[in-house]
Amino acid sequence: MLSSVLIANRGEIAVRVICTAKRLGLRTIAVYSEADRDAFHVKLADEAVAIGPAPAAGSYLDGEKILAAARRTGAACIHPGYGFLSENAAFAEACAAAGIVFVGPPPSAIRAMGLKDGAKALMEAAGVPVVPGYHGDRQEPDFLKQKAYEIGYPVLIKAVAGGGGKGMRRVDKAIGFDEALAAAKREAQAAFGDDRVLIEKYVLNPRHVEVQVFADSHGRAVSLHERDCSIQRRHQKVLEEAPAPGMTPELRAAFGEAAVAAAEAVGYTGAGTVEFIADASEGLQADRFWFMEMNTRLQVEHPVTEAVTGQDLVEWQLRVASGEPLPAGSDEIGIDGHAVEVRLYAEDPDQGFLPSVGRLDLLRFPQGDGIRVDSGVTEGDSVTAFYDPMIAKIIAHGPTREAALDRLAKALAETVVAGPKTNLAFLRALVDQATVRAGRHDTGFVDTNAAALVGGAVADPAIAEAVALLFSPPSEPVRVDGWQDPWSTTDGFAVSGGVGRGARVLVDGEPYDVHVSWGPEGVDVTFADARSTGAREGAAVKTDGGVYALEGGRAVRVARFDPLEATLADLAGDDRITAPMHGKLVAVYVVEGDTVAKGDRLFTVEAMKMEHTVVAPEAGAVVSLSAGEGDQVAQGAPVVVIEPAEA
Template sequence: MLGSVLIANRGEIACRIIKTARRLGLRTIAVYSEADARSFFVRLADEAHLIGPAPAQQSYLRIDTIIDVARRTGAECIHPGYGFLSERAEFAEACAANGIVFVGPPPAAIRAMGLKDAAKALVQKAGVPVVPGYHGMRQEPDFLRQKAYEIGYPVLIKAVAGGGGKGMKRVDRVAEFEAALASAQREATGAFGDPRVLVEKYILAPRHIEIQVFADSHGHIVHLFERDCSLQRRHQKVIEEAPAPGMTEEMRRAMGAAAVEAARAVGYVGAGTVEFIVDAREGLRPDRFYFMEMNTRLQVEHPVTEAITSLDLVELQLRVASGEALPFSQDDLRIDGHAVEARVYAEDPEREFLPSTGKLWALRLPSGEGIRVDTGVEAGGEVTPFYDPMIAKIIARGSDRGEALQRLARALGDTIVAGPKSNVGFLKRLCQEEEFARGVFDTGYIDQNLAKLGAVPQPPSPNAIRTGALHLLKRNMEKLRSSLPSDAARDPWNANDAFQLVGQRHFSLPVVTDGEAATLIVEWHDEQPLVQGSNATDPDRNQVIPADGAVLVLDQGRQTRVALYDPFDVDLEHLDEGGTVRAPMHGKLVAQFVSVGDRVAKGQRLAIMEAMKMEHALVAPVAGDIVEVSAVAGAQVEEGARLFTIQAEGEPA
């Protein structure tokens, strides 16, 4: 067994690798950016080394810097985790050139599977079915549009390099093709440095089912069964499970054999995942699955495979990298129970899942029978705009799928994330949806049920506003009482006392909730304040979190920020900004479509902003003339920065 490992990654996966490596007796070495200096994984490792500023291009993607740290610390191997450098053949080659073991497949295997067009041609020769489409070299827009017409709509445009849903666009009509192609190429260039795409037939009623494979350097290759990753939004996985609902033994054997042959075709070593798209219009049939790509690394969702096989995949990676043979054959492997994983993200489902950043004022993650949590953050930590906004993975295992889903729903109900907005409430609703519970879903399920899942704009929760206001009022009253001498007389004219000569004692309480003003009526009952309309005289304090002069109220996982109105804290600069477009968060302006003097319609696209790996369209809030442009394509912008100013139609110049 190797004696030391450098983890070329961060956050949750770095913590995951460190825990297994330390259990096996390896010395663990972390690398971190300036933004991660106080992160949990930095403290968890035996030693940690700064490698650069916050942007990944200047830290976690610097091959030379990471190799230098590995050499200076005597690291015998490097584990890349997932993302960042995990699928970069040149990184594996740099490790080999410096006498360091790369915990992953050979560079040739990474390179062979790194380009989707070449990978499809390779596995097709090995007898693995692929989706019909154009996988050639020509990239002229008119040519690709013609190929899409020949394939037949709907089609899927996919980046040739990389994965994770970046550079992937579904196109339903020819009129949408040009804009979708430009967006896919832009994302692909930004994420992988390669704008090339392929065009494939979009499978109707698709299920996304992947096979975990494992190979050693002695010629042994096995599969560890399947995972269903069909619950997605924007081609990003949301909930994963193993085994796949509705899977038959016949289809499992066929898919497993195809995955093993795909791995064998590239001389694979280590952990890998072969991803398939399945035409599920008539259930899961062994003649209706098609190769999509192979991820030559550990997957985010690997814990569900660990849960049903009782294997530690990171341990197996380290043992295989040490030259050991797999300790089992295909016939030794069995499925035991069912497991489901939910990805908890700092994002706002009500604003098209826009990533959310900021301080974690509170974080409570679940525990209990059948529950596992993988995380890399702590209460008091920060979700920054520089990296993936994952907070935790919550994995539930049960004797069957029903029990696993019930445990996951309960665990999500016990989860508290306060500070950045989160998708906890959305995930819980998803787990409890009847169709999903019955196994009736495909990759379009979330997009087709956004309103039912609460992932659409909603007014603030009245109950949350009342609860937060009452908490703040009582806190202020306690502060006032504590500041007075014990024998001080009560001031009958104190506004918070609501003294009056006749009638029910009450007063108006102005508050600000998520940036919107509201006025509540507070009444006195038995010398205690009660917000009018509230059913309780005391809030559940486990769901009310103080946050910098305000409170964050969590109601079924949905967060509402409540503060008492302060007339001296008015943002005069931002008053009456109906024609101003601001950056919704820190990110990069990757495309700009208008200039000063242009006339725009309400809802017209003004620019594209990229934040946390995703593109977001900025649109005109009103019709009118562009009178100011404050940023250009390629610029990094701060959250709240003014980008465009529109003089609305009918307004004086």
């Protein structure tokens, strides 16, 4: 076994690798950017090395800095986690040149599977079924549009490099092809430094089924069975499970054989995931699944495979990297029960799932039999705009699929997050949705059922509870050197009449007018517009970051209104078009003096590996621009001012 490992990553995967490495007796070395100086993975490791500024390009994506840290600390191997440098063949080669083991496949395999066009050609040669489409080198827009017409709409534009839904667009009609192609290429260039794309037939009623494979340096490759990752949003996985609903032993064998053949075709070593798209219009069938791509690394959703197989996949990675044979063969790897995982993100489902940033003022995770939580943050940490907004993965394991989903639903009900907006309420609704429970979903399920999965709000009784907590007097009278302030006594005594006053509070920045009164029974709150406050029970909490009202997985911050904090921006009209999230302006489509129509594109902001294009809410003239292409902008910052056209 190797003696030490440097983890070239951050967040929950860094924590995950450190925990297994420590159990195996390896010395663990973390790296961190300026933004992660106090991160959980840094505190957990035996050693930690600073590698640069917050932007990943100057830190976690800088292979030279990471190799320098490995040399300085004497690391025997580098585990890349997933994302960042995990599928970078040049970095794997640089590790070998430095005499440091790269915990992953050989560079040749990374290259073979790293470009989707070449990988599909290789798979066709190996007899692995491939989705129909154009996987060639030509990239002229008119040529690609013609190929899309020949394939037949709907089609999928996909970046040749990378994954995770970046540089991917579904196009249903020719009229939308040009804009989708430009956006996919721009996003691919930003994410992977390569704007080439391929065109594939879009499979209707698709299921996303992937197979976990492992290979060692002794010539053996095995399948650790499948995972179903069909519940997605914007091609990003939301819920993953193992085994796949509707899978039979015969189908499992067919998927596994195809996946192992794919790994063997590239001389694979280590952990990999072979991803297939299946036509589920008539259920899973042996002649209706096709190779999509191979991820030459560990996957985010690997815990569900660990739960049902009883294997530690990070341990397998470290053992294979040490030159050991695989710990088990295919016939020794069974399936015990069912496991389901969801990804808890800092994002706002009610605002199109825009990423959210801020301090995690409150963070409570569930515990219990069959529950696992993988996280790289703790209460008090901050979610920044520099990295993926994942807060945690919550995994439930049970004897049956129904039992696993029940445990997951209970676990999500026990999870509490306050600070940035999260998708917790969305996940709770998703896990309880009848189609999901029946296993009849496909990759379009979330988009089709968005109205039933998002929306809702923290109700007035919970807000009233938070207001009461906000205005509650101190639990003990104020005392100074033995002297007690009589005005701080909380016995409800009043010189004349009742004790109460009107007040204005802000609920996530929105003003609420309330009346607050104090008496022997505590604080009473009524709304100025006579809305009912109802029963108030345990719906509010006070944290270092303020008071929050909590309900159904949602949290809103309740604060006293301070008129002195009003700014000129707050007093401006609705003509200002603001940034919907913290991020970088990757495109600005207008200049001062332009005339725009309602719906015209104004600018595109990118953050946390996601683009969002803002359009004109009404017709008018562009009066001014407050930021330009390449600038960083804060959420809510004005970018464009439009003077509305006269009616």
